[in-house]
Amino acid sequence: MANFSTSEFKQGLKVIIDNDPCNILENEFVKPGKGQAFNRVKYRNLVTGRTLEKTFKSGESLPGADVIEIEAQYLYDDGEFCHFMHPETFEQYQATANAVGDTKKWLKEQDSYTITLYNDQPILVSAPNFVVLKVTQTDPGLKGDTATGGSKPATLETGAIVKVPLFVNEGDLLKIDTRTGEYASRAKE
Amino acid sequence: MSWQPSASLINIRARAEVLAKIRAFFAARDVLEVETPLLTHSTIPDPNIASFKTTLNNKNLYLQTSPEFAMKRLLASGTESIYQICKAFRYDESGKLHNPEFTMLEWYRVDFDHHALMQEMDALLHALLQTKPAEKITYQESFQKHLNIDPLNCSLDDLRTCAQQNGLNDIPDLDKDGWLNILLIRFIEPHLGFTQPTFIYNFPKSQAALARINDDVAERFEVYINGVELANGFHELSDTNEQRQRFIADLKKRAQLKLEQPPLDEYFLQALANNFPNCSGVALGIDRLLMLYTKTKAINEVIAFTIDNC
Numbered sequence: 261m262a263n264f265s266t267s268e269f270k271q272g273l274k275v276i277i278d279n280d281p282c283n284i285l286e287n288e289f290v291k292p293g294k295g296q297a298f299n300r301v302k303y304r305n306l307v308t309g310r311t312l313e314k315t316f317k318s319g320e321s322l323p324g325a326d327v328i329e330i331e332a333q334y335l336y337d338d339g340e341f342c343h344f345m346h347p348e349t350f351e352q353y354q355a356t357a358n359a360v361g362d363t364k365k366w367l368k369e370q371d372s373y374t375i376t377l378y379n380d381q382p383i384l385v386s387a388p389n390f391v392v393l394k395v396t397q398t399d400p401g402l403k404g405d406t407a408t409g410g411s412k413p414a415t416l417e418t419g420a421i422v423k424v425p426l427f428v429n430e431g432d433l434l435k436i437d438t439r440t441g442e443y444a445s446r447a448k449e
Numbered sequence: 450m451s452w453q454p455s456a457s458l459i460n461i462r463a464r465a466e467v468l469a470k471i472r473a474f475f476a477a478r479d480v481l482e483v484e485t486p487l488l489t490h491s492t493i494p495d496p497n498i499a500s501f502k503t504t505l506n507n508k509n510l511y512l513q514t515s516p517e518f519a520m521k522r523l524l525a526s527g528t529e530s531i532y533q534i535c536k537a538f539r540y541d542e543s544g545k546l547h548n549p550e551f552t553m554l555e556w557y558r559v560d561f562d563h564h565a566l567m568q569e570m571d572a573l574l575h576a577l578l579q580t581k582p583a584e585k586i587t588y589q590e591s592f593q594k595h596l597n598i599d600p601l602n603c604s605l606d607d608l609r610t611c612a613q614q615n616g617l618n619d620i621p622d623l624d625k626d627g628w629l630n631i632l633l634i635r636f637i638e639p640h641l642g643f644t645q646p647t648f649i650y651n652f653p654k655s656q657a658a659l660a661r662i663n664d665d666v667a668e669r670f671e672v673y674i675n676g677v678e679l680a681n682g683f684h685e686l687s688d689t690n691e692q693r694q695r696f697i698a699d700l701k702k703r704a705q706l707k708l709e710q711p712p713l714d715e716y717f718l719q720a721l722a723n724n725f726p727n728c729s730g731v732a733l734g735i736d737r738l739l740m741l742y743t744k745t746k747a748i749n750e751v752i753a754f755t756i757d758n759c
Contacts, residue, residue: 267541318541
């Protein structure tokens with residue numbers, strides 16, 4: 261991959277910082293009246309997902325990172341890797357527990373997830389903002405109680421446990437916000 | 450991609466207004482407007498300033514980064530106080546506050562020291578932006594006030610520790626001036642010039658550039674409004690030998706950094722040796738001034754066509 265100098269850092273450019281592939285979010289050129297110029301760069305580490313800041317001397321360069329994002333269907337977990345398949349090329353990808361991270365609890369077979377590939381290896385698996393999952397276990401619902409507050413835990417088909425309103429029953433389909441892990445609404449098949 | 454200007458019509462008119470007011474300000478004070486070349490055979494050796502280069506008859510020509518050397522030749526020839534509004538060019542400087550081609554107001558006042566020139570700058574800012582009378586603070590006081598460190602009498606380690614204590618852990622290896630600059634940018638500049646313009650003056654002598662050094666500090670100043678540096682001025686060095694030594698030191702730094710070695714401006718060095726008057730001079734970024742005048746946040750809102758659409 262080519263090297264990119266600070267003046268080429270644009271939003272969306274993928275580069276390697278501290279050995280990890282990163283996505284540039286912001287690049288601010290700062291220069292005192294007389295003296296060394298700097299670039300303050302905000303970036304997301306694509307392995308950890310963390311947003312960080314780093315200051316570079318202007319003119320420094322970083323190696324580009326061969327990073328792409330694909331949509332792929334979740335197939336199964338063999339205990340070591342989670343397997344995914346590209347719906348058109350049928351190419352299969354195996355993601356480590358590290359790459360899957362917290363997304364594991366939203367993984368449902370046949371559903372589609374975003375996989376970030378670095379040198380063709382999955383480094384990050386992200387769920388869509390909302391997923392629809394079935395309740396497999398929860399205490400019996402309270403009939404008629406649809407208005408008052410109060411919540412109870414419910415276990416979903418992927419194993420995730422979320423807080424749900426009291427009226428939710430086993431077998432219900434729920435729309436969950438994966439960013440907060442919270443119940444959003446009931447859903448239809 | 451758009452053929453249309455990035456600046457609004459209102460801001461394009463504001464530029465004309467501001468330029469007319471500046472010319473009126475100097476006409477009333479009997480300061481002569483001059484023009485000097487944008488293309489020159491030599492350029493500043495400062496390792497932190499990069500010039501655009503072209504050629505004519507196999508000789509290098511540079512787009513000026515500031516009209517300083519040519520204006521000083523005029524001063525030595527006896528013009529008395531002068532000003533110029535011109536384009537200046539800095540390679541690879543681009544951002545919210547920078548465009549590689551920008552407009553500069555530069556003026557020189559014979560028999561002014563840097564304090565007298567700061568006073569005149571304050572009057573100009575008041576005339577253009579209706580600012581309150583400026584505050585003045587030395588470079589040393591600004592560091593003591595905001596960072597509790599003495600920038601003139603501290604070590605490289607002190608500066609690094611100070612940066613770390615303030616949460617700066619992401620900085621590359623820097624020399625002492627590099628650390629001073631980053632601390633100034635991150636922790637001092639953001640506080641300057643919000644109720645009135647702030648002058649920072651008497652810089653470390655390692656950052657003298659073309660200013661005189663007196664009592665171990667450089668007679669140099671900068672002006673800030675709303676946290677943005679607007680102008681940089683000097684009580685001008687008039688000693689041609691010292692000027693040459695500073696240029697040579699700059700060329701050595703450029704060699705270490707593997708940067709081009711431009712020829713020194715011998716005309717300028719000769720002018721300093723021939724009746725160069727006691728004077729102070731300052732350069733002000735017109736585009737940033739216009740950002741304040743029009744209350745805009747980015748330089749492309751006041752420049753019709755920036756590097757991104759020219």
